[in-house]
Amino acid sequence: xxxxxxxxxxxxxxxxxxxxxxxxxxxxxxxxxxxxxxxxxxxxxxxxxxxxxxxxxxxxxxxxxxxxxxxxxxxxxxxxxxxxxxxxxxxxxxxxxxxxxxxxxxxxxxxxxxxxxxxxxxxxxxxxxxxxxxxxxxxxxxxxxxxxxxxxxxxxxxxxxxxxxxxxxxxxxxxxxxxxxxxxxxxxxxxxxxxxxxxxxxxxxxxxxxxxxxxxxxxxxxxxxxxxxxxxxxxxxxxxxxxxxxxxxxxxxxxxxxxxxxxxxxxxxxxxxxxxxxxxxxxxxxxxxxxxxxxxxxxxxxxxxxxxxxxxxxxxxxxxxxxxxxxxxxxxxxxxxxxxxxxxxxxxxxxxxxxxxxxxxxxxxxxxxxxxxxxxxxxx
Numbered sequence: 052x053x054x055x056x057x058x059x060x061x062x063x064x065x066x067x068x069x070x071x072x073x074x075x076x077x078x079x080x081x082x083x084x085x086x087x088x089x090x091x092x093x094x095x096x097x098x099x100x101x102x103x104x105x106x107x108x109x110x111x112x113x114x115x116x117x118x119x120x121x122x123x124x125x126x127x128x129x130x131x132x133x134x135x136x137x138x139x140x141x142x143x144x145x146x147x148x149x150x151x152x153x154x155x156x157x158x159x160x161x162x163x164x165x166x167x168x169x170x171x172x173x174x175x176x177x178x179x180x181x182x183x184x185x186x187x188x189x190x191x192x193x194x195x196x197x198x199x200x201x202x203x204x205x206x207x208x209x210x211x212x213x214x215x216x217x218x219x220x221x222x223x224x225x226x227x228x229x230x231x232x233x234x235x236x237x238x239x240x241x242x243x244x245x246x247x248x249x250x251x252x253x254x255x256x257x258x259x260x261x262x263x264x265x266x267x268x269x270x271x272x273x274x275x276x277x278x279x280x281x282x283x284x285x286x287x288x289x290x291x292x293x294x295x296x297x298x299x300x301x302x303x304x305x306x307x308x309x310x311x312x313x314x315x316x317x318x319x320x321x322x323x324x325x326x327x328x329x330x331x332x333x334x335x336x337x338x339x340x341x342x343x344x345x346x347x348x349x350x351x352x353x354x355x356x357x358x359x360x361x362x363x364x365x366x367x368x369x370x371x372x373x374x375x376x377x378x379x380x381x382x383x384x385x386x387x388x389x390x391x392x393x394x395x396x397x398x399x400x401x402x403x404x405x406x407x408x409x410x411x412x413x414x415x416x417x418x419x420x421x422x423x424x425x426x427x428x429x430x431x
Contacts, residue, residue, distance in 0.1 A: 116147045145178070185251050200299045218263075313337060334368040349388060
């Protein structure tokens with residue numbers, strides 16, 4: 052009986068193993084993983100996606116990748132293994148957002164886990180090293196936190212990103228605070244991802260070029276956004292900034308309060324918000340930065356100047372301003388807006404530092420502007 056039982060168990064085991072082996076053998080071989088994106092020392096950047104059933108695949112971006120036109124982007128070529136690919140030559144170092152459009156459907160790169168949020172969607176994100184000021188270098192690093200807070204103005208929970216300098220969590224020292232605002236097509240995530248703000252500050256602080264500071268990157272959109280100057284959330288965001296964002300930061304972080312320890316800057320929409328906030332309470336800010344921006348509509352309408360005339364002509368408040376810094380690319384569609392805004396402030400006695408740069412309305416410029424602006428803060 053014992054021998055028969057052993058034989059039966061052995062037959063069951065052999066039969067079961069044969070079934071499992073047949074199933075394994077019947078499974079198709081797993082395809083080799085796709086490497087995307089991939090770059091080389093020359094700055095060539097190659098994108099790939101496996102889509103054997105697709106009839107068309109295009110590479111799209113927000114307009115920041117050199118050699119890739121905005122809008123429809125460029126067509127990828129299909130290989131024999133069902134992998135579509137495209138190489139952009141000489142892209143160079145920097146952070147770049149992109150997506151694939153597969154038969155009309157926009158999708159993230161399934162081979163790339165790095166993403167960057169914008170106002171209406173998420174992008175795949177690639178960083179090509181080679182620019183020391185924003186590379187991930189062997190220096191002490193700060194931390195970027197996602198912070199959720201309750202907005203009393205908007206009646207809902209909101210999110211912002213906050214950079215604290217290296218060693219903040221181990222010491223009780225206080226730091227100056229820099230409020231850094233994003234543009235209309237972006238979100239509070241953008242400056243710390245595609246904008247490389249944390250790494251730029253890490254490198255500047257490590258080299259002694261910038262003071263250790265807390266950088267607050269809030270969400271500038273207070274509701275649904277549509278294109279056009281009239282839809283910019285200037286007053287609504289300014290109200291939330293003053294009533295919720297700044298009080299939250301000053302009560303939850305070890306910041307030095309007072310004008311000489313407070314800076315604000317923004318790009319595009321964020322630049323217009325910066326001017327709205329800082330000009331209305333000029334004695335609260337010693338440092339103001341405007342990137343690729345100005346007073347929107349200033350070329351056709353002087354109502355903003357008229358509404359802020361009392362603050363613009365406040366000589367006492369103006370005297371305490373240590374830095375008012377503008378920069379816009381010569382190919383930027385807002386160059387005239389910047390120039391006319393600078394001229395307006397100069398008419399009212401402001402000492403404006405204005406620098407025009409090459410290029411247009413892109414993150415390629417805005418990272419450089421942060422690199423130039425941050426070392427000028429809190430040095431007096």
